[in-house]
Amino acid sequence: MSAGCRWSRFRVVKRLLNRLAMEYSTQIAAHLADAFLGQAWNKIELEVQANDVLGKHWKWIPSLVDRMLESLGAKRRARRLQVVRFLLSDEQFLRQC
Numbered sequence: 001m002s003a004g005c006r007w008s009r010f011r012v013v014k015r016l017l018n019r020l021a022m023e024y025s026t027q028i029a030a031h032l033a034d035a036f037l038g039q040a041w042n043k044i045e046l047e048v049q050a051n052d053v054l055g056k057h058w059k060w061i062p063s064l065v066d067r068m069l070e071s072l073g074a075k076r077r078a079r080r081l082q083v084v085r086f087l088l089s090d091e092q093f094l095r096q097c
Contacts (some may be wrong), residue, residue, distance in 0.1 A: 025097040026088065028054075033083035036068075041077040042071060060096050067092075 035049040046065045049051045068086055072078040078086075086091050 029084045029087035
């Protein structure tokens with residue numbers, strides 16, 4: 001097998017893995033958005049919902065909730081699409097997923 005052929009296969013596999021990772025992150029973001037919007041729009045409730053959805057208490061959740069409330073506003077509940085877009089644009093969220 002030539003080096004060029006191996007490199008080509010590597011790129012295909014890498015693209016596939018990136019695509020799967022993004023689909024996984026999108027699903028998690030959608031589940032989190034649904035959980036967030038079903039509760040009171042405050043830091044404590046949002047953290048509890050995130051930990052329930054993810055199945056355990058994660059250290060990065062409080063800072064994610066802080067960034068989300070700062071970005072989307074703490075006074076009013078955001079729309080689902082806004083929450084999903086925020087999560088998928090948040091580098092720390094994507095790094096954790």
